[in-house]
Amino acid sequence: xxFKSECRFINGTEKVRYVVRNFYNGxxxxxxxxxxxxxxxxxxxxxxxxQYWNSDPAELEHRRAAVNTVCRxxxxxxxxxxxxxx
Numbered sequence: 001x002x003f004k005s006e007c008r009f010i011n012g013t014e015k016v017r018y019v020v021r022n023f024y025n026g027x028x029x030x031x032x033x034x035x036x037x038x039x040x041x042x043x044x045x046x047x048x049x050x051q052y053w054n055s056d057p058a059e060l061e062h063r064r065a066a067v068n069t070v071c072r073x074x075x076x077x078x079x080x081x082x083x084x085x086x
Contacts, residue, residue, distance in 0.1 A: 007071035016075075018067045022049075034067050 001024050008017040018034040029046030030053070032039045038054045041047030053059050 005066075005070070007074070009071070009075060013072045013075050016067050016071045018063070018071050020063065022046075032063050034064065037064065 001022070003020055003022045005018070005020045008019065009015075010017070016034070018032075020032040021028055022030040027043065029043050030039050030041055030049050032053075038060065039050035041050035
């Protein structure tokens with residue numbers, strides 16, 4: 001089981017998209033997208049996992065808050081190294 005999280009910045013920190021992709025055995029099963037606001041299953045098993053995680057209000061709140069706590073917070077620290085580097 002592996003996951004990858006991505007912060008996608010559009011126009012600085014005005015529009016931020018947070019995506020978490022969950023994989024098992026090299027196949028993506030479940031994805032959380034902050035634009036959608038919930039988990040989406042991409043396989044039959046992933047649909048069951050997504051349904052379980054979507055039924056937990058604390059889990060969804062944790063993911064929704066990550067846009068600020070993970071993405072926007074790290075943007076300020078990483079901008080000089082990633083964006084302004086030439």
